[in-house]
Amino acid sequence: MIIKTFIIASIITELLGLHGLSAKFDSAVVRDRQGAQKVAVASDLDLKLPPILPRPRIKNAISPNIYAKHFILIDNESGEVLVKENHREKVPIASTTKIMSAIVALENYELDDVVTISEKAAYQIGADAFLRVGEEITVEELLYCMLIKSGNDSAYAIAEHMNLDGEKGVTKFIAKMNEKAKELGMADTEYHDPAGLDVTGFSSAYDLSVATKEAMKNTKFKEIVKLSKYTAQSADGQTSHVLDNSNRLVNQYDYPGALGVKTGYMPEAGHCLVGAAERNGHTFIAIVLNTYADTPSASADETKKLLDWGFSNVYWE
Numbered sequence: 001m002i003i004k005t006f007i008i009a010s011i012i013t014e015l016l017g018l019h020g021l022s023a024k025f026d027s028a029v030v031r032d033r034q035g036a037q038k039v040a041v042a043s044d045l046d047l048k049l050p051p052i053l054p055r056p057r058i059k060n061a062i063s064p065n066i067y068a069k070h071f072i073l074i075d076n077e078s079g080e081v082l083v084k085e086n087h088r089e090k091v092p093i094a095s096t097t098k099i100m101s102a103i104v105a106l107e108n109y110e111l112d113d114v115v116t117i118s119e120k121a122a123y124q125i126g127a128d129a130f131l132r133v134g135e136e137i138t139v140e141e142l143l144y145c146m147l148i149k150s151g152n153d154s155a156y157a158i159a160e161h162m163n164l165d166g167e168k169g170v171t172k173f174i175a176k177m178n179e180k181a182k183e184l185g186m187a188d189t190e191y192h193d194p195a196g197l198d199v200t201g202f203s204s205a206y207d208l209s210v211a212t213k214e215a216m217k218n219t220k221f222k223e224i225v226k227l228s229k230y231t232a233q234s235a236d237g238q239t240s241h242v243l244d245n246s247n248r249l250v251n252q253y254d255y256p257g258a259l260g261v262k263t264g265y266m267p268e269a270g271h272c273l274v275g276a277a278e279r280n281g282h283t284f285i286a287i288v289l290n291t292y293a294d295t296p297s298a299s300a301d302e303t304k305k306l307l308d309w310g311f312s313n314v315y316w317e
Helices: 002-015 019-048 094-108 139-148 152-160 171-183 205-215 219-225 298-313
Strands: 056-058 068-075 081-085 114-116 136-138 229-233 240-244 258-266 270-279 282-291 314-316
Touching: 068 205, 068 298, 081 205, 081 298, 094 139, 094 152, 094 171, 094 205, 094 219, 094 258, 094 270, 114 152, 136 139, 139 152, 139 219, 139 229, 139 240, 152 171, 205 258, 205 270, 205 282, 219 258, 258 298, 270 298, 282 298, 298 314
Parallel strands: none
Antiparallel strands: 056 314, 068 081, 068 282, 114 136, 229 240, 258 270, 270 282
16 A cells, blocks of 8 residues: 555656656655565565474473483473483493484485395394395385394395495495484484494484484384384295384383384393384383393383373473
């Protein structure tokens, strides 16, 4: 309306021969249009802003007694830390390392890429999926082997797939892991191998929550880690690998709303578990590193306590 008024005034003053006054009205029209454009741009930016998420609030509750040296509970949607203990200490994290290995693989490979299993990969110590030297298997099936059965052979096979002809080892893949950690702001983390066997590598409960939050954005990752069982197949269909999930939350315990995520154990790291569960549209990520009890179920028991506490004592507003 203001712009139209200035235009009419400009026309009338021009007809009356008042050229200087007409020019002033023309300038006013330009300024008003520019202002309207700025408002329109600001309005467009407002429309692109992410929605405001409800913030988690804690009721008048006593903090849970978690029998582990390091732990954290976060709200996945907001990333807000709800419970913590020694959560920024740099410690070995065993096979929870494979969360980052999966992130790097999913970002750099095609799922139907075919990998030939090397002798070095097949003969890795510790948990394995019983891959055979010379076996051809897709990246997708290797991800199942690595994340469900926690196969160290699978982790090394995935890492070696990054090599070009004539290249060997897992150096290139580890560099990608550390590059991604830096990108995500994981200041407490340094990876030294793709499986977590090298205990000179380290991370923290907090950094693991950051990596897990990132991994859970990927549909394939979420699909894999919540399965209790799976049978992986070689590319020719001649070899099968029966996989039982090492995560008791999705296997033996059948925890309500369980989404995964990853177990870990080394003598230096103790029993570790990254767990996640969703109920009523809200997801918690609970991480326990180095439980005081040296039993196979200890990490699942303590992670379950964290999740139970969250669902009982947190509300959103």
